Structures are given as structure tokens and as C-alpha cells.
Amino acid sequence: MSDYTVRRLSMYYRILDELERESDDVVSSASLARMTGTNSAQVRKDLSYFGNFGKRGRGYSVSDLRERLRAILGLDRQWNVLLVGAGHLGSALFSYKDFAKRGFHIVGILDNDPEKLGRSWDGIAVNAISEAEEVVARTGAEVAVIVTPAHAAQEVIERLTRAGVRGFLNFAPIKPETTEPVRVRNVNITIELEGLAYALQHDELTRPSL
């Protein structure tokens, strides 16, 4: 299944969550499409990869579709997450409420800054990176969020991979090289801003009167 499809499933899931809170009980592919910025054929195709969830002439049951997407996305269980990097961004992610809401629980924190070592955040201790293996074993972390400086990221990803972590959400501005069968998603804030700069500059040049 392509990443494009999975991303959209996440968006549908979020909308269904809202619709359920608003007590809507049915939704059409057209209105899901409008709310997620795509088109109805796309919605139907995305969902049809996983089954026939809709009723012709009527649409999709909100609560049923929501439950199915929850299972498809793997959100019907808890995911133990290791936070690597206890700087500003790490601390912001630690307090990000949506993670827990979706089943992602931060069970360990790693950092090498002596200032931070030994402290604890909401009862979670900050451990040294040299203790990575022990922390992974103790907490059963399957996923790591990497918010270290760029130069530290590659090494820590390799080390955690060997320790058994299989999924990485990487905020460091590098493209990690991986050997083992491991899943990596890169989030690169600078690249997104540069994309904006490119687009704005280009608009100016091509539509100078606007």
C-alpha cells in the first residue's frame, strides 16, 4: 500500500473522529473528500483496497468506518515510543497531547547532555545514550522519535536498530542509511520552509502585478 494512501487514511480517520463526536452517523465519499482536500473517487479507491465498507445510495457508517480505519492503521493497540533528544523540540513533542490520544506512549527518554541526565519528565527518567540497549529492553520500545542534532542521528539510529527498534520518526536533517528491515519517516522542517520560499519567490516573478 502506498504512503500516499496511508496518509489519506489518517486524514479520514481524524475527520471520522470529529463526525462521531458531532453524532453524524453516515458520511459520503464526496463529503469526506471535501473535508480532506481530495476527490470522491480517491476516497472510494483508498477505502476499497481494504474492503467494501460503504452502502450504495447511502454512504459509509461513521462509527463502523472509524473502527475499521483504526484497526487498519494499527491504532487499536498501544505503541511504546522512545524519545531521543531532550532539547526544545523533544520537550515540545513530549507534551504533545495527540500522541497519547492515538496510542503512542513515551516510555523512555535518551540524551547525552549531562545537564539533563538523571532528571525525569513526568516520571520518565532521562537516560544516557550509552544505556540505549537496556532502556529498549526494559521498556519494550518499538518506535523511536529522533530529535537529536544532525551529527548524532545516524549513530543512534544504528544503535537502536541493533537493539530492536523497528520504526523511526526522524526530525534530524539527514537521510539515515539503514540496512536492517526498518521503517523510517523523515520530517524536515527546513525543507518545508524552503519549499515555501521557492513557491513565493516564483509567484512574485511570474505574477509581478499581484
Place this chain on the structure above:
Amino acid sequence: MSDYTVRRLSMYYRILDELERESDDVVSSASLARMTGTNSAQVRKDLSYFGNFGKRGRGYSVSDLRERLRAILGLDRQWNVLLVGAGHLGSALFSYKDFAKRGFHIVGILDNDPEKLGRSWDGIAVNAISEAEEVVARTGAEVAVIVTPAHAAQEVIERLTRAGVRGFLNFAPIKPETTEPVRVRNVNITIELEGLAYALQHDELTRPSL
């Protein structure tokens, strides 16, 4: 030009920056490809949209190509950025050094929390959202980084659009609706984590012995 290409140009630019610090003077499409996780034909095609920068049999001049990408991406000038939302994530982005390095200068901060209003961060005052128009006019902000809660994002984006902001880097988990000709990039951390969960769960099911 497609977003895919522009994203890769950003990656090439970052690598060229490194190579220049290491005093390399020439680089081939093959090695740029290796370092950015793509292939050499892709690198050559991406660059060829903008000109013939290479020398056959030799490669690309690091400093020359770096300068050209800098101009193409619009990084050869300062961009004035408004930070909207002074919470954990806003504060992490405020102290993110790479922004300034790339020419993005935070010139204003907006938030509605009375706790934060009137304070200032490194000399930049936190203003109320009701003062948005005045702040945009005073600072000449062209880009806004949206790190408000989801429910506040749509309205503030509309308001800033009317005030003249043309680019948005949106971290709120919504798909903003825009009318005017405005550029939006969405960064949705939860969607990325959910994509990991999907992939890991699927791996488990298909390769139960690993």
C-alpha cells in the same frame, strides 16, 4: 515545478553546503544521489530543469552549484516570518537555529494566552491575535508558521491572508481552506507516526517470523 523536485533541491543544497565546508570542489550526480537517497538520473534531471550546470566528464562545481541552488530556492534574501502560537512547539521552533541560517527571521509572535501576552522572547514581543494586521504591517512578514491548536488555525490563516501573508507553514492538524492565492505546506506529526504504525503492524503480519 513539482514539489518533489523542489524538496530534492533542498537536500542537494544541504549536501553542497557540507561539501563546501569540507573544501570539495567538484561533485558528480552519482555521489549527490548517494548522499540524498536517490539516483543519478534523478539528480541530473532535477538540475537540468534550471540550466546546464555541469561539465561532461567532470561533474558539478560545488560552489557554483550551491550558489545557483541558493538563488533558485529563494534563499539569497531574508524572509520575515511570523510565529503564531507561543506554546511548546512554537518555543522550540523559535530557538531552532537552522531557520536563521537559511534566511528565515522570526519578526513577530502572536498568541492569545493572557499568560504569554506582553512578554517578549529575545526582544520579540508576544502580541494578541487581534493585533495581527498591525504586526504584519509593522514587520513586513510574508510567511507565517502556524502552531496553534487545531480549532484556531483556520481563522488565523484567513485573517493573516487578508493582512497580506502569502505563505503558511501549518503544523495544526487541519487542511486549511484557502481562497486567495496563497501557499500552504502542512506538517502533520501525528500522520507520520500513524504511517509508521501502519507499516510496522503490516510487517508483523506479513513476516511473523522476523
Place this chain on the structure above:
DNA sequence: CGCTGTGAATGTATTCACAGCG
């Protein structure tokens, strides 16, 4: 000879358009 630049070929994602069911 080595590497770029690029048309042609391929692969992948999206959209169209309509048959078919409730």
C-alpha cells in the same frame, strides 16, 4: 574515457465514467 543532459520507456498515482446495488 567519464560524466552530463535528455528523449523514450516505464512505473505509479489520480481521475474519469459508468455499471450495479440498496
Place this chain on the structure above:
DNA sequence: CGCTGTGAATACATTCACAGCG
């Protein structure tokens, strides 16, 4: 009649493969 589910058509991105220049 309204909306889904889906094969066919289209649009788009990537990769191949090689001619051509330094």
C-alpha cells in the same frame, strides 16, 4: 435515484539508456 466500487484512461514522476561534449 444516489452513491459505491472499479476497470479504463489520464496525468505525473522516475528510471533507462545513450548520444555527445570536455
